[in-house]
Amino acid sequence: MKKKREQQEQEKLINNNEEPGTLRQTTIKELIAPSGIDASKIDHLEIISDVKRYARSFFISTLPRMCTFPELFRDLYFFGDINTSLYITPIAESRSQNELNKVINELETERIVAADRGNINRESTLTQKRFEAEQLRDEIAAGFNKMYEASIVSTLFTYNMEDLDRLTKLLATEMSKSLVGIKSAWAIQEDAFKSNLPLMDDKLKKTHAFDSRSMGTVFPFTTSEVGHPTGVPLGFNKQTGTPILFDNFDSSLTNYNMVIFAKSGAGKSVTMKTLISRSSVLMGIESLALDAEGEYSIVAESLGGINVVLSPNSSTVINLFDIEPETIKDGITGRERAVLNVENKVEDVTQALLTMARGSTRNPDVNELTKQLIAEAVLEEYKSIGLTNDPSSLYERDNPFQRGDKLYKGKKKMPTIGSWYKRIVEKAKQNENQDYRHQYNYLIKVMKQYIREYNGQMAYFDGQSTFELLDGAPFINLDISQLEERFARPLAQQILLSWIWEKYVKKNSEDRKKAKKKRVLVDEAWMLLPYPEAVDFLNTMARRARKRNVSLAIVSQRFQDFYENPDVQAVLTSSDTKLFLAQDKSEIEYVKSVFKLSEGEANFLITCSKGEGLLKVGSETAILQITPTAKEFDFVDTNLNNIVKRQKRTSSF
DSSP, rough: HHHHHHHHHHHHHHHOOOOOOOOOOOOOHHHHHOOOEEEEEOEEEEEEESSSSEEEEEEEEEEESSOOTTTTTTHHHSSSSSSEEEEEOOOHHHHHHHHHHHHHHHHHHHHHHHHHHOOOOHHHHHHHHHHHHHHHHHHTTTTEEEEEEEEEEEEEEEEEEEHHHHHHHHHHHHHHHHTTTEEEEOOHHHHHHHHTTTTTOOOOOOOEEEHHHHHHGGGGOOOOBBBBBBBBBEEETTOOOOEEEEEOTTTSSSSEEEEEEHHHSSSSSHHHHHHHHHHHHHHOOOEEEEEEOOSHHHHHHHHHHHHEEOOOOOOOOOOOTTOOOOEEEEEOOOOOOEOOOOOHHHHHHHHHEEEEEEETTTOOTTOHHHHHHHHHHHHHHHHTTTTTTTTGOOOOOOOOOOTTTEEEEOOOOOHHHHHHHHHHHHHHHHOOOOOHHHHHHHHHHGGGGOGGTOOOOTGSSSSSSSSOTTOSSHHHHHHHHOOOOTTTTHHHHHHHHHHHHIIIIIISSSSSOOOOEEEEEETTTTGGGTTTTHHHHHHHHHHHGGGTTTEEEEEOOOOOHHHTTTGGGHHHHSSSEEEEEEEHHHHHHHHHHHHHHOOOHHHHHHOTTTTTTEEEEEEEEEEEEEEEOHHHHHHHOHHHHHHHHHHHHHHHH
């Protein structure tokens, strides 16, 4: 009889053009009203319908000491044809306290016994467990945490017993990798199966205790795929195992900017170096880094780019008065024409000089009058060389020079901080207004440190620029790591951003067919936040970048600094790509609140390893694992210990 029934099933499969053992779509009828269920077996059920199915239910038997996300319960949701039900019950605070006190006392008793027996390892383990239990108890008492009871029941479905046994073993093996034990509902398969139906009736009651943080690990992580057709492989989706192909210039995005937030050591620089190198080689994207920590010079060398070091001892000079023509599209004809926007440049230079004048103490005496006097002198400097909005005013009428068989106009020398300073000195002598004289005298005093003639300690911005940013360079690194961190570096960031805008961004056409894809990376952007003029320019650049086919990439540590500063919100709203690597506990509530993260996502960002993170691109979210190759690690890894190890290995061959 059994053989006849199996033969009939095989014939039905063949008639339906299906192979034995292949997956088939379950019909609505089979789900709602199977012909019957055979519950006579102690380790599985047989679901009798048009085609017999086999089901085996499990419950969680053991958990690791600490529950982390996202891998812990992944397979219970994505392991083939499997259903999982969660039953969650809050535990009253008084009961939580009593239970934890009981646990603490038991742990202490066991610790004393271990100490008496000289079992040092067990004593240490029990001490740590007791500390964790006491910490949890105190958090609950203070209202910062809560306890829950959770029962997790899963049912695995197959179309033959061989697959059911095989997949059961495989599932148990996969779960054990995360130190999660599962047990078949031996002799209670019917109750387990009923517990996994949408009846809200947990018949097993196989519960485990979770606190609020670990509770998030039991929920499936809502994720999607990031796969841009033109993207570079940035890493893998940790949930699905599929490659993440990322292109922050994808046409589906409203802007090309990106922000990366992570605590120190989480892999920020490794991520950006991997993206820069791969997008340069595979997509031809040109990148420029404003390097605050001296981490990108080796990338410049590896890609055949340019590395420029700005320091008190270097001969490198950046002239913040440099101005370049830009091309704009006529709104009616669509034709491009060159213009020289002197008004915007005067504002940019004024903002930089205002930051210099305020200094690291941000002197409150620097006010709107100070800004007015600075701006007047800046405008007069440009007028003194005959500069207008006509691009031809940039060039000398006389003294052309020849290159090959062509004749070129020479570019005028630009004003400098030094020439502007002399003008301020003269205006101070001529002005009788006491308020004006007070401001002029203040500027004369505080700005002397930036003037080369007076051997100013920060005179690297005084003089004609000593180099040009070359079009076509795959990567340009501006290294400011040797400057004083408190003020000189943020100042250099602001001035260089303005200079980069003139020399690098504005050169790009507004016509997308002609424009190159360029990326500007601002490393350790948090340094800029205390200086309002610097923040203002950063916001402006973030808004304007897309128009020039440029991606502004902001890398920083503390998201809280950006969240609490309303003046920098434009940077966040103008960035369609956001990457969060490992976060400090003190930061996670801000990130969670702003980006509406689930409890599981928030817990993941606290517990994830280096190089793991949450990637949000437009409306898509994915769990990212950055995967540099062994060859790439030679120039993307900045861990000194790892670098020394690689050098030793290399020298041994």
